[in-house]
Amino acid sequence: MSGRRTAVVVCPGRGTYNKAELGYLARHFPDARLLAAFDARREAAGQDSLSALDGAERFSLARHTRGDNASALIYVATLGDFLAIDRDRVEIVAVTGNSMGWYSALTCAGATSPEDGFAIANTMGTLMQEALIGGQLVHPFLGEDWRPDPARKAQLLALVAEIDARAGHALALSIDLGGMLVLAGNTAGLEAFEGAVEPVDGRFPMRLGNHAAFHTALQDPVAARGREALGPGLFAQPALPMIDGRGAIWWPGATDAGVLRDYTLGHQVTRSYDFTRAITVAAREFAPDMFIVTGPGTTLGGAVAQSLVLAGWRGMGDKAAFKARQGEEPLLVSMGLAEQRPLAAGQ
Template sequence: MTRKTAVVICPGRGTYNATELGTLSRHFPDPKLLSRFDALRTAEGQDTLTALDSADRFTLARHTRGDNASALIYAATLGDFLSLDRQGIDVVAVTGNSMGWYSALACAGAVTPEDGFTIANTMGRLMQTALIGGQLVYPWVDEDWVPRPTRKAALLALVDDIAARKDHTLALSIDLGGLLVIAGNEAGLTAFETAVDPVQNRFPMRLGNHAAFHTALQAPVAAQGRAALPATLLAQPQLPLIDGRGAIWWPGAVDPEKLHAYTLGHQVTEAYDFTAALRTAAHEFAPDLFIVTGPGTTLGGAVAQSLILAQWRGMGSKSDFQTRQAESPLLVAMGLPDQRALATPEGANR
């Protein structure tokens, strides 16, 4: 059997929702490791992942808090990575979106599973405690995902204009395929919402329990993270890591001090370019598959849009992607049962 090459993509905040309740009990492959995560949470006076994941019902107030969501998402992501069919799939690189970078560090072997959990859990707690600013999402491609670069430029110019106003703070937080994630203070976010037209009956869309991630507003949180999380947690990755600038951290060539500085510096306070990360993944590694781990399935659209923007395999629109996906799947979302089967031993053995 010929192994398929794959880039693994780790999702960020907002991906563990009501339909994901019970994900860890259903899919996490290592009960002893999950118990160690629970012990780390107990030591911090936090609800265990087992308690959160097995709750009778999902609540926004509890499950989407940064100190809970980050840990749940990290564990679900790592569990899916550990569940991959490594006999049939050759993972050639790992990347992530936003806090998915912490998960990517663990998947690539740059930190142990427990140390990666400590990083994700600590940063989630610090973000929640500070809760500086907020985020919203707005599209710049059309509904068939055809790029409109002039529209994107105009939206970014609007962000700059608002940011120049007195008492207004606004900046690009994440370049997310066909979406712009914008972050700032209340005045800045409200000004943007007022200035743009509502589209698709849901945008501009505020993200609940999200701070102004990946902006200068997070400088205090980044400083607290560097004080709490030493560089000794990090080591040489075993797989190539693609960061939020589209840069590659190659095994054997990584300075852990620089990786620490990026992870708890630039990655926290500067815009995260997920689109660039996917462009690098496609052009530098040319994988057979792009595997998005769980939890959830919300990152799949941004991955597909990023591949369209990278002009991957001639795709120029949503319909192009759907045709290509129907012929032979190139995007595998492990949050979807039928697609999960394409990436796990259970599916391979059927």
């Protein structure tokens, strides 16, 4: 135990397997037999194998970001990185995730087997793609310095509520993501928001391709189909604490597997996901030496850092304070970054 750094592992969600990640499984997944089992399962269901998707000559937005493909790729990439963490140097004290990263967190924490976790992620991703109800966009409320701005956040959320109250409009907070608000709704709701706010950095508000209205009531039919397809036997006691999208902790030895299934295939699908709260609780309850964000991708690291600033963790009140703290000894390790991966993974 001595000499090991404690860590909370953070599992990424949709939108993290992109062009730069093509070949990620070939480069990093440590268990060829397990990958072959996942491939066989997909092929039996008439889906492209993960090896074929990951080994494609070119990245295709239309192909690789579809829910039925992206969810499985991200789940397996995350699992591979989790398995690669060097337990002689790192003591994992808790696991959390963003959005569909919750499915990955279940497996990393031991609440599902790798195969059962794959069934959950692949099934839910497929059901989301088949239904493709509504859409998502992302918009920042923090400035470049990351200084907390609760008034700006409240102003934007009031606008969301006002638009949602209009006839024929649906709009809600999908994910509270550090300094970003991920909003979801129908076409009328999304377009109304896009037309009401001032553009930021020439990029925001940014519509997210191949994303449905995740974490809103619009997903009630998808959640119902998920409960029909995924039985209670897939869920078990976790071996590690898990922090969910409400900031609630699921403790080893004290988790009701039925309640865990109800949350995963209910609230987690149809209600707002508070990633910022999950990171705040992880920091305050477990006080880790570092946060390890598994791959694929590197985009979730910013949301983790912003969440820690918003929480005032270790006195950090802005971006400069975080960077200074990060420069002393890495507080945040992104396994998708080649230069940071060795800080978590075995050699």
